[in-house]
């Protein structure tokens with residue numbers, strides 16, 4: 001069973017953000033499967049790398065929207081992004097040095113993304129997102 005389950009309460013209405021969020025859920029599930037199969041496998045390092053790259057791309061995109069919408073909680077929102085990015089880097093380093101990634105790690109990401117999207121990205125009913133907004137427009 002997938003540990004990160006996507007549902008409509010995560011929809012912001014901004015297509016690129018919703019696609020990126022959904023892709024992050026898929027990668028977390030793939031990472032969880034790889035860890036379950038063999039957490040010493042190089043595939044785990046590969047999926048951590050994919051997750052780190054997708055997360056970085058997503059945060060960059062999202063932060064453009066958040067900055068343009070002059071969101072009041074921007075500072076604390078960005079701090080959450082930075083903390084997750086740091087956690088990913090720490091795990092990648094640990095795994096590269098022979099440390100094992102436990103199943104709890106995939107669960108941590110599943111819970112982090114579900115909580116962050118529902119409670120932070122969608123704060124105040126999704127007012128972070130200007131309808132039809134395009135960064136730079």
Ligand SMILES: [Fe+2]
Pocket residue numbers: 021058062117121
């Ligand atoms: Fe997000």
Ligand SMILES: [Fe+2]
Pocket residue numbers: 062077081116120121
């Ligand atoms: Fe966010």
